[in-house]
Amino acid sequence: MVGGLRSEDGGERATLAGWVHRRRDLGGLLFVDLRDRSGLVQVSFGPEWTDAASLEVARGIGHEDVILVAGTIAVRPDGARNADMATGEVEFRAENVEILSDARTPEIPVYRAPEDELPAEELRLQHRVLDLRRFELQQNLMLRHRLVLETRNYMDRHGFIEVETPILTKATPEGARDYLVPSRVHKGEFYALPQSPQIYKQILMVAGFDRYFQIARCFRDEDLRADRQPEFTQIDVEASFVTVDDILEWIQGLMASLAAVAGIDAPLPFPRLTWNESMERYGSDRPDLRYDLEIEDWTAATADVDFGIIRSQVNAGGRVRGVRLAGGASLSRRQIEEIENRAKASGAPGLLWAKRSEEGTSGPLGKFLDPAHADAMGLAVGDLALVSAGPDRLTSPTLAVVRAAAAATAQLPIVREHAWLWVTDFPVFDEENGVLFASHHPFVMPHLDDIGLLDTDPISVRGTAYDLVYNGTEFGSGSLRMHDPELQRKVLRVLGLDDAQIEEKFGFLLSALSVGAPPHGGIALGMDRIVQRFTGSMSLRDVVAFPKTTAARALFEGAPTSVGEGELEALGLTLRSKGRTES
């Protein structure tokens, strides 16, 4: 490993191998920066210590060639040391050299000068083998390895065993589209790739593997984003005879261990908020708590404000809520508009605001306020209130965006650089256009106190579900599960499934739950996302060795591809149309 050479190693004979990162040919002397994944070291060739034949070979060395050099590690002469280089005290004096592999001129450079831009991502993905030689990607994948290793060690220390579950499986009940794999033996039938090992891990609980985990590959056939890949890796965990507290303690311990590997703070225990509190105070179920800014309820404070929008929304049962930016009155109209635009971009109908100065209050809402109102809202001179009036369903997401945008625009101070949070007691159900659906997945154990509400008011049934949030990103999500097949059946019925559908989709789970199922629960954590955040990468593509593009293509290996008639026929398939331009 070349990157670890130091002056103490001076005088030692050695043989080094690696890639030619950079070369400097001075005529008589020739320098090569030799690279492997540990770093760089300067190899020097000169007539005084390199044999003549090797000197000739060295002249022909090109970028990215793989070479083998034998010689001595030498402390560099005075004035020739490089303080910017970890190995800058030493150099390797090559006595002879062998080119193990001749590289063609690389399509994209591995070496980059300090100011150089990265090549276009399209090219970096096409020539992934070269891009993966980049220092940053090597660091990312090495950290990823250490995090996976620490996960396995931690889970093992806590008595969990890793069990592999199938990749060729049955369509799972998550909401995403499945990747399907045609069966050759059973023509016309398909396997699905797992969106998660959810049902398998529950069945493992019934089978008695009371503490399970898996570094599990999952697949979802949905459109992609910077933080979404069609295949991704979860730390999947399930345990029997446990409480929510047991799981949260194990997992926050795991996160603290992983964070320590990455050199990130994770003080235990992580704070907890119920879903209701989180929505009330931050408008979001994954608030970014790096900065302090909370939503306030100003319905009472504005009860006698004679402003049409407010009165009509409150009369319709809505509330007046908003965030108060201390000193925010200094924001320009343009900055406020920017916040408003971001709120609108995420579906908000509009945003009201009020500034308070020595002269009084101003702004679309401000002009309807008198000093007493401003006092009641806690709005001091110099403050800015950003306000949304309406039903919580609309104002919460709006204010969540406003909160984030305002924090960015007003450059609110970061009060904690690493903000960990548990959000608990997610509702079991959600609804859109009058249709009820499972807000997490349909196996979440409802709170025992709320089971009576299943028939009367399902929307208010709280679940034993929790999310792990780091700096506003959801790292993972879990719950206790229903181990009583009758309760499970009931929830599925509430979701609108009839008995035939329940049998077809969940029969094997219900059957398993009927042979003696222990109470159990677990969580799934997004490994890629954790590595992304820990490395500070902008994209998941920088923490996955061979990622897909946003159109789900693999540019390096060139997938997907069309297949021949013969292969289709063996699978019992015919294509309706060929090629990408027909639909």
Next chain:
RNA sequence: GGGGCUGUAGCUCAGUCGGUUAGAGUGCCGGUCUGUCACACCGGAGGUCGCGAGUUCGAGUCUCGUCAGCCCCGCCA
């Protein structure tokens, strides 16, 4: 499915109002050089301006379409 941005030499980019020979840096090839580390210096090669139509006397530049990459919305319960 929708919106936006980008596409010029191997790579990173510039290219004026539509104008006749499309440039720079780097890389590549050749040469000089014994302490460089973004080595320096001299010389050279390298272009389907993503692709296809259209407008025009004339298109890298304007219009339409299309492909690819990226970002966002929908979607991912």
